[in-house]
Amino acid sequence: MPDLSLVMLGAGSSMRFGLPVKKQWLRVGCDPLWLVATKRLVAMHPFAKVIIVAPKAELAYMRHFGDFTFCEGGDTRQESLKAALLHVNTPHVMVSDIARACVPQEVIARLLGSAGCADVIVPACKVTDTAFFQDDPINREEVRLIQTPQLSHTQALKNALKTDVCFTDDSSAIKANGGTAWYVEGDERAHKLTFAGDLAKLSCLDAPSPFMFTGNGFDVHAFSDVGPMMLGGVEVSQTQGFKAHSDGDVALHALTDAILGAACAGDIGEFFPDTDPAYKGADSGVLLGKVVEFVKSVGFEMVHCDITIIAQTPKLGAFKDAMRRRIASLVGLSPSQINVKATTTEHLGFVGRNEGVAVQASATLKFYDWTRA
Numbered sequence: 001m002p003d004l005s006l007v008m009l010g011a012g013s014s015m016r017f018g019l020p021v022k023k024q025w026l027r028v029g030c031d032p033l034w035l036v037a038t039k040r041l042v043a044m045h046p047f048a049k050v051i052i053v054a055p056k057a058e059l060a061y062m063r064h065f066g067d068f069t070f071c072e073g074g075d076t077r078q079e080s081l082k083a084a085l086l087h088v089n090t091p092h093v094m095v096s097d098i099a100r101a102c103v104p105q106e107v108i109a110r111l112l113g114s115a116g117c118a119d120v121i122v123p124a125c126k127v128t129d130t131a132f133f134q135d136d137p138i139n140r141e142e143v144r145l146i147q148t149p150q151l152s153h154t155q156a157l158k159n160a161l162k163t164d165v166c167f168t169d170d171s172s173a174i175k176a177n178g179g180t181a182w183y184v185e186g187d188e189r190a191h192k193l194t195f196a197g198d199l200a201k202l203s204c205l206d207a208p209s210p211f212m213f214t215g216n217g218f219d220v221h222a223f224s225d226v227g228p229m230m231l232g233g234v235e236v237s238q239t240q241g242f243k244a245h246s247d248g249d250v251a252l253h254a255l256t257d258a259i260l261g262a263a264c265a266g267d268i269g270e271f272f273p274d275t276d277p278a279y280k281g282a283d284s285g286v287l288l289g290k291v292v293e294f295v296k297s298v299g300f301e302m303v304h305c306d307i308t309i310i311a312q313t314p315k316l317g318a319f320k321d322a323m324r325r326r327i328a329s330l331v332g333l334s335p336s337q338i339n340v341k342a343t344t345t346e347h348l349g350f351v352g353r354n355e356g357v358a359v360q361a362s363a364t365l366k367f368y369d370w371t372r373a
């Protein structure tokens with residue numbers, strides 16, 4: 001079927017999943033789950049186009065993983081689907097939840113084998129337990145549990161979604177719009193990952209790689225005569241400060257870059273541009289906290305941070321322990337996993353001339369081990 005696009009819906013917020021990592025970003029080996037789910041379907045059929053729908057905050061990072069068409073999702077599954085369909089120009093479209101990462105080949109073969117039988121071809125599972133509706137038992141032979149991927153006539157799906165009514169799947173929208181549905185046998189291996197407990201049902205997923213990732217960061221700020229001076233999350237002077245768009249905490253900036261480096265997620269300027277008035281005078285501890293939250297949400301755990309502050313003045317010995325403790329609380333580690341060092345340049349260079357401070361930092365991360373969740 002050469003006239004078929006694939007839409008992978010991955011813009012959900014994983015609220016019910018309940019782990020620190022979003023389900024889309026659980027690592028399987030080194031790949032995130034959304035990529036595993038996509039590669040799996042791509043290996044089963046030569047799709048004309050593959051469209052990945054993601055939250056705005058994850059799009060830039062996602063683009064590092066593959067050459068697909070990426071688009072920003074909406075507040076609901078249906079809004080995300082509508083956004084994706086703007087990129088679909090083939091007569092047929094297969095739509096899958098990224099959260100169904102172990103869809104077997106047989107389901108895809110059944111969908112493709114029934115193409116043209118109706119406006120939408122739907123995998124459905126029979127109910128084998130007794131089924132109740134509210135307080136009364138119902139005939140379970142008449143109950144179907146609907147899965148994805150679903151294979152639709154693109155125009156029928158686009159027409160069906162021109163409504164404010166919110167449907168939970170493509171087939172409900174098409175049927176409500178007067179379209180036809182054809183059911184093929186679903187498969188329990190196509191189970192949707194919704195709660196952490198569902199992980200035990202997805203036996204196709206390998207454990208995350210045990211690799212450790214190290215990033216480095218470097219930053220410099222010039223002194224200013226306006227205090228306070230924030231360094232390593234601690235106030236080290238009231239009368240002097242740094243020239244900067246934010247509060248100028250050069251140590252936290254270097255550490256933020258180190259963490260982003262370890263996650264291969266870019267640099268601090270891509271997250272908090274110094275041209276954005278929102279970050280004027282910003283507390284760098286808050287920015288660091290946001291980056292830590294981001295790297296955790298996309299699959300990592302913090303392991304260790306090491307910071308070297310290169311300053312002729314002020315003298316920092318008395319502040320190092322407070323910095324270690326403050327940084328530990330900002331990144332969610334114990335103080336024993338944070339090291340802060342201070343050194344001078346023996347009066348050489350811009351640091352030695354007391355013009356400013358330079359900091360270099362390194363951070364070590366590993367993948368969150370969901371097999372132990």
Ligand SMILES: Nc1ccn([C@@H]2O[C@H](COP(=O)(O)OP(=O)(O)OP(=O)(O)O)[C@@H](O)[C@H]2O)c(=O)n1
Nearest residue numbers: 010011012013014015016075076077080098099
């Ligand atoms: N605004 C949304 C909501 C959901 N989805 C996608 O639709 C699929 C089914 O949604 P669900 O499993 O409910 O995912 P979440 O919305 O992330 O879960 P939760 O409701 O627990 O937050 C998922 O692949 C999800 O990423 C989406 O693309 N855009």
Ligand SMILES: C[C@](O)(CO)[C@H](O)COP(=O)(O)O
Nearest residue numbers: 077097146147148168169192
């Ligand atoms: C589309 C779907 O996966 C079919 O069963 C399901 O309706 C979507 O799940 P959600 O939890 O309502 O997003």
